[in-house]
Amino acid sequence: MKSRLQFRGHPIHAMAVGFPIGLYSAALVCDVLYLLLRDAFWFRAAYWALVFGVVTHLGAAATGFPDFLAIIRERTAAARHPALSHFIFGVGLLVIQGLNLAVRNGGDLPASGTVALPVIVNVLGATLTGVQGWYGGELVYRHFVGIDLPEPAPQGRHHKDKRHH
Numbered sequence: 001m002k003s004r005l006q007f008r009g010h011p012i013h014a015m016a017v018g019f020p021i022g023l024y025s026a027a028l029v030c031d032v033l034y035l036l037l038r039d040a041f042w043f044r045a046a047y048w049a050l051v052f053g054v055v056t057h058l059g060a061a062a063t064g065f066p067d068f069l070a071i072i073r074e075r076t077a078a079a080r081h082p083a084l085s086h087f088i089f090g091v092g093l094l095v096i097q098g099l100n101l102a103v104r105n106g107g108d109l110p111a112s113g114t115v116a117l118p119v120i121v122n123v124l125g126a127t128l129t130g131v132q133g134w135y136g137g138e139l140v141y142r143h144f145v146g147i148d149l150p151e152p153a154p155q156g157r158h159h160k161d162k163r164h165h
Contacts, residue, residue: 001070001145003145003146004066004067005067011067011146013060016056016060016064017064017136019052019060020053020054020057023053023056024050024057024097024125026049026053027045027046027049027053028122031119031122034046034115035119040108040109043115044107044108046104046122047101047107048107050101054098054101057097061091064090071083071139071143072084075143079139082135082139082143086138086139089131089135092128093125096121096128097125099121103121104118
């Protein structure tokens with residue numbers, strides 16, 4: 001199924017998802033660095049990676065939604081299940097990362113000094129990112145969503161090339 005939103009033949013959703021995935025991953029790496037180094041810079045860096053991750057996540061969702069609607073309307077139940085799962089996990093991930101931002105005190109370390117809740121929420125977000133990506137991969141690699149497959153060559157009864165005899 002050819003993607004509904006493209007730029008010069010390339011699906012925009014496939015290009016857009018790299019930003020939130022990379023930013024959410026960077027936020028988790030920053031949290032790990034904070035835990036190892038106890039430098040507040042890394043906690044703030046995680047916060048800003050999450051801010052931009054949520055913004056780009058909204059853009060990726062907007063570019064994938066037309067394909068989701070097309071799958072629900074036009075495809076079999078076998079394709080609709082991973083599409084619906086990808087959508088639900090995507091919305092759940094957006095909620096979790098929004099919560100992740102809410103518990104981060106605007107990027108400043110909490111007054112209590114403990115960052116357990118933000119780090120736990122970030123690990124949960126990383127897990128959901130992986131699950132959502134799995135379903136996205138199912139759509140692309142098993143159901144060929146976003147892929148413009150070539151039309152099969154016409155088959156004639158006597159389609160032999162006589163030049164090679």
